[in-house]
Amino acid sequence: MKKRDKRETHLLILDMVMLVLLLLNLGLIIFDWIFLSITVQKVLSAYLPNFFAVYRDRIHADFAMIDLGFVAIFLIEFFLRWGIAIHRRTYYKWFFYPFIHWYDLIGCIPVGSLRFLRLLRIIGIIIRLQRLQIIDITRTYLYGQFNKYVNVVVEEISDRVVINVIKDVQAEIRDGSPVTDRIIQEVVLPQKESIVLWLSHRLQHIASNAHA
Secondary structure: OOHEEEHHHHHHHHHHHHHHHHHHHHHHHHHHHHHHHHHHHHHHHHHHHHHHHHHHHHHOOOHHHHHHHHHHHHHHHHHHHHHHHHHHHHOOOOOOOHHOOHHHOOOOOHHHHHHHHHHHHHHHHHHHHHOOOOOOHHHHHHHHHHHHHHHHHHHHHHHHHHHHHHHHHHHHHHHHOHHHHHHHHHHHHHHHHHHHHHHHHHHHHHHHHHHH
16 A cells, blocks of 8 residues: 555656646747747847847757757656556556547647647646645636636526527427327326416415415
8 A cells, every 4th residue: 555655656746747847848838939029039138138148049049959858858758657557557458548648649749839739738737636636726716717707608508508498398389299299198197186286386375475
């Protein structure tokens, strides 16, 4: 048991290290993309000339090589986790891992927009940390805003579905159909006494409230 907990602790530390490296890498990619703007370069050269010169000559000029350094680390971690998955028999076949984690592998291709697939790796790590209760993203501002808009969309869709169902039912009742007749024969008529009793109680309740 202790040995298993130790392995899980090592994987947890690996997740934390990879999360930091992925955030650093994506931050560098975004900043370098912004740095391509002539306007940004003029602003930096005017207000932060030392930073501009160092970044232009040492980072931007060798950005591809720096990114390849990150890619090498990501690939080592990918194959390490693949080996662990094989050892633990996590999946039915040993070769399932790269297909299930395809975004990890494709995100390592240092070409344009494919780099941003590394964001999916960040999401995957955050979900694992959330599942292990290491972090709680439900208390963050971004999650609150995301959940708020998701609820609005779900409520809107639900309202539309309910309205469409009611319209369909109204049309079925108005036009008549075998389904409607079957519902009446098999559901409504056997419960006729209960329905009449329930309606009478409701009418009495409404009448008593009206006279109160």
